[in-house]
Amino acid sequence: MTTSYSADQIQVLEGLEPVRKRPGMYIGTTGPRGLHHLVYEVVDNSVDEALAGYCKQIQVDLNADGSVTVTDDGRGIPTDVHPRTGKSALETVMTVLHAGGKFGGGGYKVSGGLHGVGISVVNALSEWVEATVWRESTVFKQRFERGIPVTELVAEPNSQPRTGTSISFKPDPQIFITSGTEFDYNTLAGRVRELAYLNAGVEITFRDCRLELLKQDEPRVETYRYDGGIKEYVAYMNRDKQPIHEEIIYVQGERNNVQVEVALQWCVDAYTDYLLGFANNIRTIDGGTHLEGLKAVLTRTMNTVARKRNKLKDHDANLAGENVREGLTGVISVKVPDPEFEGQTKTKLGNTEVRGIVDSLVGEVLTEYLEFRPNVIDAILEKAIQAFNAAEAARRARELVRRKSVLESSTLPGKLKDCSSRDPAESEIFLVEGDSAGGSAQQGRDRRFQAILPLRGKILNIEKTDDAKIYKNAEIQALITALGLGIRGEEFDASQLRYHRIVLMTDADVDGAHIRTLLLTFFYRYQRQLVELGYIYIACPPLYKIERGRSHYYCYSERELTNLVRHEFPPNANYTIQRFKGLGEMMATQLWDTTMNPETRTFKQITIEDAAEADRIFTILMGDRVAPRREFIETYGPQLNLGDLDI
Numbered sequence: 001m002t003t004s005y006s007a008d009q010i011q012v013l014e015g016l017e018p019v020r021k022r023p024g025m026y027i028g029t030t031g032p033r034g035l036h037h038l039v040y041e042v043v044d045n046s047v048d049e050a051l052a053g054y055c056k057q058i059q060v061d062l063n064a065d066g067s068v069t070v071t072d073d074g075r076g077i078p079t080d081v082h083p084r085t086g087k088s089a090l091e092t093v094m095t096v097l098h099a100g101g102k103f104g105g106g107g108y109k110v111s112g113g114l115h116g117v118g119i120s121v122v123n124a125l126s127e128w129v130e131a132t133v134w135r136e137s138t139v140f141k142q143r144f145e146r147g148i149p150v151t152e153l154v155a156e157p158n159s160q161p162r163t164g165t166s167i168s169f170k171p172d173p174q175i176f177i178t179s180g181t182e183f184d185y186n187t188l189a190g191r192v193r194e195l196a197y198l199n200a201g202v203e204i205t206f207r208d209c210r211l212e213l214l215k216q217d218e219p220r221v222e223t224y225r226y227d228g229g230i231k232e233y234v235a236y237m238n239r240d241k242q243p244i245h246e247e248i249i250y251v252q253g254e255r256n257n258v259q260v261e262v263a264l265q266w267c268v269d270a271y272t273d274y275l276l277g278f279a280n281n282i283r284t285i286d287g288g289t290h291l292e293g294l295k296a297v298l299t300r301t302m303n304t305v306a307r308k309r310n311k312l313k314d315h316d317a318n319l320a321g322e323n324v325r326e327g328l329t330g331v332i333s334v335k336v337p338d339p340e341f342e343g344q345t346k347t348k349l350g351n352t353e354v355r356g357i358v359d360s361l362v363g364e365v366l367t368e369y370l371e372f373r374p375n376v377i378d379a380i381l382e383k384a385i386q387a388f389n390a391a392e393a394a395r396r397a398r399e400l401v402r403r404k405s406v407l408e409s410s411t412l413p414g415k416l417k418d419c420s421s422r423d424p425a426e427s428e429i430f431l432v433e434g435d436s437a438g439g440s441a442q443q444g445r446d447r448r449f450q451a452i453l454p455l456r457g458k459i460l461n462i463e464k465t466d467d468a469k470i471y472k473n474a475e476i477q478a479l480i481t482a483l484g485l486g487i488r489g490e491e492f493d494a495s496q497l498r499y500h501r502i503v504l505m506t507d508a509d510v511d512g513a514h515i516r517t518l519l520l521t522f523f524y525r526y527q528r529q530l531v532e533l534g535y536i537y538i539a540c541p542p543l544y545k546i547e548r549g550r551s552h553y554y555c556y557s558e559r560e561l562t563n564l565v566r567h568e569f570p571p572n573a574n575y576t577i578q579r580f581k582g583l584g585e586m587m588a589t590q591l592w593d594t595t596m597n598p599e600t601r602t603f604k605q606i607t608i609e610d611a612a613e614a615d616r617i618f619t620i621l622m623g624d625r626v627a628p629r630r631e632f633i634e635t636y637g638p639q640l641n642l643g644d645l646d647i
Contacts, residue, residue, distance in 0.1 A: 016095060016097070016120060016121075016123065016124035016147035018097070019097070019120075019121050019124035019125060019147070020124050020125065020146070020147065020175065023124075023125055023175055026121045026125075027121065027125070030175055030176050030177070030178065030179065031176075031178060031179045032179045032184065032187075033607065034176070034179075035171055035176050035179055035181065035183070036183065036184070036187050036188060036191075036609075038068075038121075038122045038125060038126070038169070038171060039060070039068055039070070039183065039188055039191075040191055041118035041119065041121065041122050042068070042070040042118070042119065042122055042167050042169070043058065043060060043070055043191070043192070043195065044118060044281065045070075045118060045119060045165075045167075046058045046070060046071075046072035046074060046165070047195055047199060047202070047281055049072055049074030049075065049165075050072075050074070050199050050202045051199070051280070051281070051335065052074075054074045054075045055072045055073055055074035055164075055202070056073060056201070056202060056203060057072065057073045057202075057203050057204075057205070058070070058071070058072045058073075058202065058203070058204045058205070059071045059072075059204075059205045059206075059207070060188070060192060060204065060205070060206045060207070061207045061209055062183055062185065062188070062207065062208045062209060062210055063168070063209055063210070064209055064210055064211065064212070065170065066170055066171075066181055066182065066183075067168055067169060067170035068168070068169060068170075068183065069166060069167070069168040070166070070167050070168075071164065071165070071166040071167075072164050072165055072166075073162065073163065073164040074163065074164050074165060075135065075163055075164075076133040076134055076135035076140075076163045076164055076165050077089065077090050077093060077131070077133050077165050078090070078135075079133055079135065079138075079140045079153060079155075088140075088142075088153045090131060090133060090140065090142060090153060091142065091149055091153060093119055093120065094119060094120060094123045094129070094131060094142075094144060094149075095120060095123065095144070095147060095148075095149065096120060097120055097121075119167070120147075122167075122169055123144050123147050123169070124146070124147040125171065125172055125175050125176075126144075126146070126147075126169040126170055126171055126172055127145065127146065127170045127171065127172045127173065127174075128143065128144065128145045128146075128169070128170055129143070129144040129145075129167065129168065129169040130142075130143050130144075130167075130168045130169075131143075131144075131165070131166070131167055131168075132165070132166040132167075132168075133164075133165050133166075134158055134160070134162050134163050134164050134165075135163050137157065137158050137161075138155050138156065138157060138158050139155070139156045139157070139158045140153055140154065140155050140156075141153075141154045141156075142154065146172060182213075185208050185220070186609075186610070187609045187610070188206070189206055189222065189610075190609050190610025190612075190613055191609075191610075192204050192206045192224060193224050193610075194233075194283075194610070194611075194612070195224075195281060196224035196225060196226050197224075197226050197229060197230055197232060197233035197236070197331075198229070198230065198233075198278055198281050198333050199229070199281070200226060200227055200228065200229030200230075201225070201227055201229075202225070203223060203224070203225040204223070204224045204225070205221065205222075205223045205224075206221070206222050206223075206224070207219045207220065207221045208220040208221075229261065229263075230250075230261055230262075230263040230331040230333055231248045231250050231263045233263065233276075233331050233612065234248050234263045234264070234265050234329055234330065234331055235248060235265075236612060236616075237274065237329050237612045237615055237616060238265055238267055238329050239616070240616055240619050240620050240623070240625065240628040241267040241268075241269055241270060241329075241619055241623075242267060242268045242269045242625070243265050243266070243267050243268070244265075244266040244267060244268055244327070244376070244379045244380060244383065245265065245266065245373070245376040245379065245380075247376075248263050248264065248265045249262075249263065249264040249265065249366065249369055250262070250263050250264075251263075251361060251362050251365040251366065253361040253365070255357045255360070255361065256353065256357065257337050258334060258335070258336050258337070258353070258354060258357050259334065259335035260290075260332070260333075260334050260357060260358055260361050260362070261331075261332070261333045261334075262294065262330065262331070262332045262333075262358075262362055263330065263331050264328060264329075264330040264366075265328070265329050265330070266327045266328050266329075266379075266380050266383065267327045267328075267329060268327065268383070269327075269464070269623060269624050269625065270326070270327040270328075270329075270619075271326060271327065271387075271462070271463075271464070271465065271525075272326065272327075272525045272526075273322070273325035273326060273327070273328040273329075273330070274328070274329045274330070274615050275291060275294070275295075275325070275328070275329075275330045275331075275332070276330070276331045276332070276611055276612075277290055277291040277294075277331075277332050277333075277349075278331070278332070278333040278334070279333075279334050279335075279336060279339055279341070279349040280334075280335055280336060280339055281333075282341070283611070284347060284348055284349050285347045285348075285529070285532045285533070286347040286348035286529075287348060287349075288348045288349030288350060288351075288354075289349055289350065289351055289352055289353075289354045289355040289358075290332055290334045290349055290354050290355070290358050291332060292355050293354065293355035293356065293357070293358030293359040293362070294330070294332050294358055294359075294362060295321050295325070296321075296355070296359055297358065297359045297362045297363045297366070298321070298324055298325060298328075298362075298366075299318075299319070299320070299321040299324050300363070301362075301363055301366050301367055301370070302319060302324045302380070302381065302384060303318045303319055303324075304367075305367070305370055305371075305377055305381070306319065306381050306384075306385075309374070309377065309378070309381070311378075311381045311382075311385065312385075319384050319385070319388050320388065320391065322387070322391070323384045323385075323387040323388040323391060324384050326383060326384060326387040327383055329615075332358070334349070334354055334358070336349070336351055336354060338351075339351060412481060412482060413453070413477075413478040413481055413482050415438075415453065415454055415478065416451065416452075416453050416478070416482045417438075417442050417445075417451060417452040417453075418451045419447060419448060419449050419450055419451040420447060420448050420449075421448055421449045424497055424498055424499055424500050425500050426449050426500075427449050427450075427451065427498065427499045427500065427501070428449060428450055428451070428499055428500070428501035428502070428503055429450075429451040429452070429453055429482065429483065429498075429499040429501070429502055429503065430445070430450065430451070430452050430453070430503045430505045430539065430596070431453050431455060431479070431502065431503065431504050431505065431519060432452060432453070432454050432455065432505045432506070432583060433454070433455055433457075433506050433507060433511075433512065433515050433583075434454060434455075434456070434457075434582075434584065435454050435456075436582070436583075436584030437454070437505070437507070437582065437583035437584045438452055438453075438454030439584070440583060440584060440586055440587070440588050440591050441505065441583070441588075441591060441596070443588035444587075444588035444589060444590075444591040444592035444596055445592070445596060446596075450596065451482075451499065453478070453479070453482050455475055455478075455479070455515070456475060457475075458511075458514060458515055458518055459473070459475045459476060459479070459515070459518050459519065459522060460473045460475070460476055460518075460522075461518055461521060461622055462476075462521060462522050462525050462526060463521050463525060463618060463619070463622035463623050464622070464623060464624050470526075476522070479522070480526075482498070483497065483498055483499065483502065484496050484497055484498040485497070485526065485527055485530075486527070492527050492529040492530070494529075494533070497530075497535065499535075500535055501535065501537055501603075502523075502530070502535050502536050502537065503537045503538070503539050503603065504516050504519050504520070504536070504537070504538050504539065505538075505539035505541065505583065505595065506583075507581070507582040507583055508541060508543050508580065509581065509582070512582075516538065517621065517622070518622075520536070520606065521618055521622045523536055524614070524618055525618070531606055531607070531608060532607075532608055534605055534606075534607060536605070536606040537603040537604060537605050537606065538603065538604040538606065539595050539596075539601070539603060540556055540595070540601070540602040540603065540604060541556075541580065541583060541586070541591070541594060541595040542554035542555060542556050542580060542594050542595075543555060543556060543557060543558070543561070543579065543580060544561050544577055544578065544579055544580070545577075545578040545580070545590070546561070546564065546565075546575055546576070546577050546578075547575060547576045547578070548569065548573060548574065548575035548576075554594050556602070561577070583595075620632050
């Protein structure tokens, strides 16, 4: 090993080498999320053409060879020679980072592909890319392999009077080693449908041509076009709920070149709000100034109208924001010429001017709408006042959910077996059902960074529960206090969280699955950003232990057990099978080796790919209405092969 450090040890990565060297910096991860992000980047470019008013039809194809093709009828990527690079504009945007028409050059008024690394990153992380451009009565084609052009730009006469761009690419298996390169249809369909809602009138056709995977003779084809835009999006999300007002409140306007669209509808059978924010078609999970402006104007307007209608007396306190928004489903979409996002992941909008623009535009329309519909505002205010009263009834319990300092640690739940580490980033907590499983987990854990919280029975279903009942429930109180979750309805503060890995570890049976679902419902409805930011995990304990001689094996599904016995053991082998009916049956060392040891365990991280669909599923499965749940079970129940189901 050399101790010298000189200039020849400084690496200079050229072209797209930095992307292949550190792909996570550009797409977040080389797992499934990063893989699908490649498709989003290409589709977003076509949608940007739609935002500019030049594209009406987009087609996304999942091809049989594992590649993806995205085709649009926009203007087509320019192909003339770029003055600075000396290469065609097409080759420049495909091979140079931060090259594109979205940096104020007049190509786009607004765009989602802010940083200009989208298509070049896709090129760098693909085994091959083929670009086809139709413009100026000519078809231009060029092929790239792992970011490097392998053909010159070829021009042929275009017999069709059309313009547009088609990008085909196959993800590189050298990059996506762990997740593989197979795309999930439902994940992509959710994003494609979302984009169609956000861009009224744009038609997006999504085709799955992987016939062998589909086990059918014809491609699966879905076409998304919503002339009603985000109004139809809200109607879609609320289709299994009972709305307070049938008409969806809609606001549309533009100020200082910032376009604002808002759609709102309150529902009777919901105790939380569900607001989706988008900036230039990008979902802003962490919120931002557009959502801040919307929340502020909703609170102010509702309190003003409530006092005008004498629903609040002079001596009454104002309704809080979470009271006003209870039962609300809403979408806000803003189009900003020069958006300021936090990093390439674009999870939060930072433009300060947007807050005031949203506030003024929505305030004017909402006030006028409600003044002419007294029945609507009275029903909304009645629900808000009930929420306010419930919150007041739970006020004393609120202090219990504040994060306690080390000096105040005695106020944490007595049954919590905490870890010694006070660093949330390295700490994890296992939520287990019952004291028996809790005992095994406590003995088997690594006390330095693993905490155990046993839960007694099934927690409250908060899908149909108000704040008063939530804060009075002992198990819920213990959960909130142990995790340091803060108050329901307040902005989520990750710094208050005591553990950055919250692990659901339940028995592998129907009751365990139900408890998991109740816990997921709690996290999703109480502090949704816990799920959106990836703090929630599911532990995967084994179902079977097989002993053969001095060797033993653990199997995590019926299928895994069958494959082991059929293919790994001799035909007449002697072996014994132990079925773990619950975590409490496992010895502490077994639980550590199979489920808790970071070196050998398997966790499933809970993420949200389709926000609207996730909200709908929780409403159907855990809500008050029986009919939608019965229809869901009758529709999807027969598709389940219970013999292969990993419960």
